[in-house]
Amino acid sequence: MLPEKTVTVEKTLAELDPGETGRVLGIEGSGVLAQRLIDMGLYPGVLAVMLRRAPFGDPIEVEAEGAYITLRKDEARFVKVKKSA
Amino acid sequence: MSKKTIALAGQPNSGKSTVFNSLTGARQYVANYPGVTVEKMTGWYKRKGETVEVVDLPGAYSLTSYSPEERVTRRVLLHDPLSAVINVLDAANLRRSLYLTIQLLEMEVPLILALNMMDVAESQGVGLDVQGLSKELGAPVVPTVMTRGRGREELLDAVADMSKISNLSKNSARSSAAHLNLYPKAASALKELEELLAAEEDLRTDFPVSWLAIKLMEGDSEVLESVRERTGSDRLVVRAHELRAAFEAEHDLRPELYISSQRSQRAAEIARRFEKRRGSDKVPFSERVDRVLCHRFFGPLFLAVIVYGFYYLSFVQGYNLTHYVWPILAGFRSFMEGILPQPGLIELPVFREFVLWIVDNANALLNYVPIFFILFALIAILEDSGYMPRIAFILDRILRRFGLHGQSTLSMILGGVVLGGCAVPAVMATKGIPDEKSRLATILTLPMLNCQAKLPLYFLLISIYFNETVRLPFFGDVSQQSIVIVFIQTISLLFVLPIAKILSMTVLKNMETAPFIMEMPPYHVPTFRGVLGRAIERVWLYIRKITTVVVAIAVVLFVLLHFPGLTPERKTHYEAEKDQAVQAFLASVQGKSLAEELKTEEDVLSLILFQQGYRNLLRSGAKPETREAYGEKNPAFFEIIQNRKSEEARSIERELKKLISFRSTTLTAIRKERIDNSVLGQLGRALEPISKYAGFNWRVNVAVLSTLAAKENSVSTLGALYVKEETGAEADSDNGDTLEARMRDQEEDFTPLHAMALMLFMVLCPPCLPTVMAIKVQTGSTKWMLFSFFFPLLLGLLTAILVFSGGSALGLDGFQAMWRFYLIALSLTIIMAFFKPKSQNKAELWLALRKGGDRTHGDAF
Ligand SMILES: Nc1nc2c(ncn2[C@@H]2O[C@H](COP(=O)(O)OP(=O)(O)O)[C@@H](O)[C@H]2O)c(=O)[nH]1
Ligand SMILES: [Mg+2]
Numbered sequence: 001m002l003p004e005k006t007v008t009v010e011k012t013l014a015e016l017d018p019g020e021t022g023r024v025l026g027i028e029g030s031g032v033l034a035q036r037l038i039d040m041g042l043y044p045g046v047l048a049v050m051l052r053r054a055p056f057g058d059p060i061e062v063e064a065e066g067a068y069i070t071l072r073k074d075e076a077r078f079v080k081v082k083k084s085a
Numbered sequence: 086m087s088k089k090t091i092a093l094a095g096q097p098n099s100g101k102s103t104v105f106n107s108l109t110g111a112r113q114y115v116a117n118y119p120g121v122t123v124e125k126m127t128g129w130y131k132r133k134g135e136t137v138e139v140v141d142l143p144g145a146y147s148l149t150s151y152s153p154e155e156r157v158t159r160r161v162l163l164h165d166p167l168s169a170v171i172n173v174l175d176a177a178n179l180r181r182s183l184y185l186t187i188q189l190l191e192m193e194v195p196l197i198l199a200l201n202m203m204d205v206a207e208s209q210g211v212g213l214d215v216q217g218l219s220k221e222l223g224a225p226v227v228p229t230v231m232t233r234g235r236g237r238e239e240l241l242d243a244v245a246d247m248s249k250i251s252n253l254s255k256n257s258a259r260s261s262a263a264h265l266n267l268y269p270k271a272a273s274a275l276k277e278l279e280e281l282l283a284a285e286e287d288l289r290t291d292f293p294v295s296w297l298a299i300k301l302m303e304g305d306s307e308v309l310e311s312v313r314e315r316t317g318s319d320r321l322v323v324r325a326h327e328l329r330a331a332f333e334a335e336h337d338l339r340p341e342l343y344i345s346s347q348r349s350q351r352a353a354e355i356a357r358r359f360e361k362r363r364g365s366d367k368v369p370f371s372e373r374v375d376r377v378l379c380h381r382f383f384g385p386l387f388l389a390v391i392v393y394g395f396y397y398l399s400f401v402q403g404y405n406l407t408h409y410v411w412p413i414l415a416g417f418r419s420f421m422e423g424i425l426p427q428p429g430l431i432e433l434p435v436f437r438e439f440v441l442w443i444v445d446n447a448n449a450l451l452n453y454v455p456i457f458f459i460l461f462a463l464i465a466i467l468e469d470s471g472y473m474p475r476i477a478f479i480l481d482r483i484l485r486r487f488g489l490h491g492q493s494t495l496s497m498i499l500g501g502v503v504l505g506g507c508a509v510p511a512v513m514a515t516k517g518i519p520d521e522k523s524r525l526a527t528i529l530t531l532p533m534l535n536c537q538a539k540l541p542l543y544f545l546l547i548s549i550y551f552n553e554t555v556r557l558p559f560f561g562d563v564s565q566q567s568i569v570i571v572f573i574q575t576i577s578l579l580f581v582l583p584i585a586k587i588l589s590m591t592v593l594k595n596m597e598t599a600p601f602i603m604e605m606p607p608y609h610v611p612t613f614r615g616v617l618g619r620a621i622e623r624v625w626l627y628i629r630k631i632t633t634v635v636v637a638i639a640v641v642l643f644v645l646l647h648f649p650g651l652t653p654e655r656k657t658h659y660e661a662e663k664d665q666a667v668q669a670f671l672a673s674v675q676g677k678s679l680a681e682e683l684k685t686e687e688d689v690l691s692l693i694l695f696q697q698g699y700r701n702l703l704r705s706g707a708k709p710e711t712r713e714a715y716g717e718k719n720p721a722f723f724e725i726i727q728n729r730k731s732e733e734a735r736s737i738e739r740e741l742k743k744l745i746s747f748r749s750t751t752l753t754a755i756r757k758e759r760i761d762n763s764v765l766g767q768l769g770r771a772l773e774p775i776s777k778y779a780g781f782n783w784r785v786n787v788a789v790l791s792t793l794a795a796k797e798n799s800v801s802t803l804g805a806l807y808v809k810e811e812t813g814a815e816a817d818s819d820n821g822d823t824l825e826a827r828m829r830d831q832e833e834d835f836t837p838l839h840a841m842a843l844m845l846f847m848v849l850c851p852p853c854l855p856t857v858m859a860i861k862v863q864t865g866s867t868k869w870m871l872f873s874f875f876f877p878l879l880l881g882l883l884t885a886i887l888v889f890s891g892g893s894a895l896g897l898d899g900f901q902a903m904w905r906f907y908l909i910a911l912s913l914t915i916i917m918a919f920f921k922p923k924s925q926n927k928a929e930l931w932l933a934l935r936k937g938g939d940r941t942h943g944d945a946f
Contacts, residue, residue, distance in 0.1 A: 070603050
């Protein structure tokens with residue numbers, strides 16, 4: 001549905017570097033986490049921009065369609081993204 | 086006149102509270118929803134002869150049953166008879182806001198959309214098709230800028246119109262059809278559930294059937310439970326489980342995640358259709374600010390500057406303000422002194438003592454009101470501006486190492502991490518911490534921060550016992566005082582951090598944790614009204630604490646300190662001494678012309694009181710005219726105490742001074758004896774066998790016992806125990822120097838080591854009763870309340886014993902013991918920072934996530 005013309009790599013959100021962009025493929029597991037992330041705007045299909053890591057390295061802040069969300073790397077690891085090169 | 090109720094719903098930071106305040110003005114009250122610590126704000130307004138009650142629902146991103154806020158919101162929407170629900174949307178972020186709107190529409194509530202923050206949207210070049218949006222959603226849409234009251238009237242009109250049209254039935258047919266379109270993969274399952282539900286008489290009338298169907302499909306525990314209860318059978322629940330399992334097997338995706346994702350996409354699609362973004366994608370203002378304020382290097386730097394600014398404005402400038410408040414409070418005390426029964430020569434009327442005791446206790450606390458006001462106003466600015474979540478973002482990594490949470494920061498600032506705060510609002514502010522485990526760790530350690538009320542004792546002890554100068558490498562000569570102040574300021578953090586970690590590894594081990602996911606709200610310029618309102622609200626909370634609990638405890642303490650009082654024999658003994666002294670005075674002034682009016686004991690007493698009145702006048706820096714006017718009240722007395730030239734006047738004054746000095750010594754002796762005998766004095770003595778290892782004598786014990794009411798009491802109780810005023814009743818409790826001198830003189834055995842042990846005990850000291858009560862409210866558990874009291878008590882005692890007994894054994898003085906203790910605490914903190922328990926947090930998270938099988942949920946699009 002949304003073809004990426006450029007080369008793409010599958011990663012987790014925690015692995016993106018600041019400035020990189022990825023499309024959310026899905027959220028691993030099935031607990032509260034996935035529901036919370038979707039409620040906050042990080043739903044499968046959305047384009048997420050990794051904005052920054054906190055000064056001490058964790059948590060991270062991402063932007064998805066105007067929603068600015070911070071989450072710890074522990075949680076970000078569950079979010080699978082397709083990195084847009 | 087009819088009464089209507091409307092509710093405000095919206096995501097956090099959409100401006101709900103602003104709408105609420107604009108609609109209701111100052112007519113509002115706050116309570117908690119029954120059983121949960123979620124605040125319920127209710128207000129009302131009158132318009133065209135109609136009274137409308139407004140309920141501000143808690144901010145919610147969604148309407149699942151996962152968080153208490155969302156559950157509360159849902160319950161109100163379902164069960165309260167609402168004539169309208171205003172959904173406040175952030176126009177600058179339509180997609181995000183619509184996610185909740187879609188769920189509200191599914192619930193078929195009479196919805197009005199307030200498209201708020203239109204100004205922000207405009208400034209970002211976002212245009213919105215209001216009519217189009219209204220038609221698409223089938224609900225009235227009112228654009229507003231609520232900070233400036235724009236759109237308020239239109240919104241009120243929409244509420245008034247709402248009750249006229251009852252389009253519920255129309256609504257539900259349409260929304261049912263919409264669902265089937267929105268969730269195509271689940272359409273057949275939803276349809277089946279709807280039919281089953283529609284057959285249930287009870288359910289159909291009380292709830293929108295299509296909404297119930299969706300919730301059953303989502304596996305919402307609360308809805309499943311209530312369906313089971315209402316239908317009295319498992320049939321529907323079982324069928325829902327089957328349908329969910331079938332869905333999951335077919336699509337490899339849990340139905341609730343599918344449904345949420347569909348809503349997100351629908352929200353995005355509607356937003357795309359009705360907003361017109363002019364110009365290129367400009368980076369929003371807040372994001373540009375965050376590039377600096379959350380920057381690797383500048384972020385922490387800016388935070389440090391903010392913390393310093395806090396400290397400077399509230400404690401340096403705020404302290405200056407207390408110079409203006411104190412005269413008012415002292416004036417009130419003088420006024421009370423004037424109207425209360427007057428003291429006798431050595432008789433102090435109990436009623437007088439009692440009222441002045443209460444006034445002194447209250448004054449000591451009220452004196453801090455300006456500091457608190459500034460502090461709370463600054464915190465409100467931090468909250469309203471949106472900087473608070475940035476602090477959480479920056480500090481989470483560090484705090485998490487100790488079992489705390491990024492969002493513990495607000496509480497810690499309120500609690501006095503910067504030196505001076507109050508644990509009561511701090512404990513209340515933990516409400517915002519989503520993770521139960523770190524929330525409890527925060528609550529239980531907050532009272533160990535240096536609240537405002539602990540400071541007077543520190544200052545008292547430091548100024549008496551740490552006066553020397555020490556030579557430090559690099560710094561040269563530094564006074565011990567400033568080093569000890571830095572020590573006290575930072576040591577509380579060195580307690581809080583490792584203790585929080587230890588607690589979360591032990592007693593809190595099995596508490597629920599939650600993932601850290603937080604939205605970064607856009608920055609806003611705080612409004613004057615909002616900041617002022619919040620500051621006043623919190624100061625009011627503090628004042629209420631004084632007027633209720635503190636005063637009540639002061640009464641109890643007074644009783645415990647005064648009874649049983651002197652024995653009759655001792656009373657007679659003092660009476661005899663007094664008579665002797667008075668007779669001696671009368672004899673010595675006999676025959677002197679100025680002393681004509683001095684015949685009886687009463688005359689002598691009025692002379693003494695006259696002299697004291699004049700002295701107070703001088704001390705307050707009265708003008709010559711005022712002094713003269715005072716003198717005219719009794720020219721003969723004025724001659725005696727004022728005329729330095731006449732030999733006769735001088736000799737009478739000499740005799741008078743002797744008598745006054747006798748009076749004050751006797752009053753002190755009486756008071757001491759009374760406290761010695763008192764219930765509290767006995768208790769303090771009874772504790773001495775244990776407390777002596779911590780270096781506390783019975784007086785200190787009494788002072789410590791009195792701090793349980795409010796920490797401020799430590800100094801005022803010590804003040805009462807170390808009395809040596811010349812005037813007896815007119816205690817200079819405001820005058821620190823006097824108490825310092827008194828304490829030094831009367832407590833020769835007390836060394837800096839004693840003082841150090843006492844200060845460390847005070848840091849840990851159990852929370853005062855108001856805090857304990859706040860803890861009860863916030864934890865909802867008596868067990869934690871008791872723990873929060875006895876744990877620090879034990880810990881404080883052990884620490885004081887370690888410092889005092891250990892220090893004595895090693896022959897250390899207070900200062901040496903201090904820095905050795907500091908090194909221990911610092912090492913413990915560092916060890917705790919690196920100590921990783923068997924990755925509790927992560928393990929639990931994994932477990933929670935893996936429960937339903939190991940797979941990726943995606944392909945929803
Ligand atoms: N520019 C602008 N700011 C607003 C508007 N409405 C609210 N705000 C600000 O947005 C912030 C969040 O508002 P608040 O009412 O606390 O949101 P709540 O979390 O939904 O209760 C506050 O700083 C408000 O001053 C508006 O219409 N325009
Ligand atoms: Mg609010």
